[in-house]
Amino acid sequence: MKTYAIIFFVFLTLTSAAQTLLVEERTVKNEESIDLNSWTARLDQDMENCMETYSDFIKETFKTKVEKRGKNVLVAEKTQFPELSNLRLDQRAIFTVESSGTSVSFTFSPGYDIHFSPDSYKSEFAKAKIFVKSYVRFHYDNYYEGQIKTIQDKIKSLQSDIDSNTKRTDKNNKSISDNKSEGETEKTKSKNEKMMRENTEYTADSATKRTQITDLESQLAKFNQALQKTLDFK
Numbered sequence: 001m002k003t004y005a006i007i008f009f010v011f012l013t014l015t016s017a018a019q020t021l022l023v024e025e026r027t028v029k030n031e032e033s034i035d036l037n038s039w040t041a042r043l044d045q046d047m048e049n050c051m052e053t054y055s056d057f058i059k060e061t062f063k064t065k066v067e068k069r070g071k072n073v074l075v076a077e078k079t080q081f082p083e084l085s086n087l088r089l090d091q092r093a094i095f096t097v098e099s100s101g102t103s104v105s106f107t108f109s110p111g112y113d114i115h116f117s118p119d120s121y122k123s124e125f126a127k128a129k130i131f132v133k134s135y136v137r138f139h140y141d142n143y144y145e146g147q148i149k150t151i152q153d154k155i156k157s158l159q160s161d162i163d164s165n166t167k168r169t170d171k172n173n174k175s176i177s178d179n180k181s182e183g184e185t186e187k188t189k190s191k192n193e194k195m196m197r198e199n200t201e202y203t204a205d206s207a208t209k210r211t212q213i214t215d216l217e218s219q220l221a222k223f224n225q226a227l228q229k230t231l232d233f234k
Contacts (some may be wrong), residue, residue, distance in 0.1 A: 038105035
């Protein structure tokens with residue numbers, strides 16, 4: 001059962017190594033159904049994961065908490081974003097489920113009816129694209145670091161099983177050798193045959209797990225490449 005679980009995990013990670021690195025301008029509706037200009041990032045993970053990384057991004061980077069508005073809007077209220085403006089802003093993240101993952105639309109409002117756009121606060125709106133890209137890097141960095149740690153833990157567990165098989169095989173071989181040196185009886189012969197069968201099972205199990213480790217190491221390399229690609233996204 002454990003073997004099938006590892007194979008299934010490898011299949012899942014093979015499909016999750018893909019990444020979308022895209023920030024584009026979109027018009028979106030806020031929680032009051034008002035159209036706003038946004039910079040929208042398209043991510044490959046589900047909405048819950050994206051909402052969590054957005055909250056962490058705002059908390060860790062700007063030392064403030066976000067407030068939830070409805071099911072799919074998070075807001076950092078009256079927050080200072082020095083790289084964008086000297087004004088305090090309501091910065092919204094609007095989450096939308098898409099077929100390939102989740103879109104996260106960022107809007108920036110220095111007043112109730114005042115919002116960054118290509119026409120109003122043009123310079124600040126342009127800078128906001130860089131701000132959104134920094135979130136994309138933060139999101140994928142967290143995601144891939146988690147995936148990498150999971151794979152490393154699985155490799156460590158498989159290697160521990162292989163080492164355990166080696167120890168049990170060595171122990172059996174010593175017992176078989178001792179039994180033979182003392183002169184085999186029907187009883188010790190039966191024990192030796194049993195231990196030899198166990199050794200065959202240990203060898204087969206270790207071979208299977210070495211193959212699994214090879215597959216996981218290949219996936220680990222892909223995740224590390226994807227992580228580096230994300231960190232280079234500017």
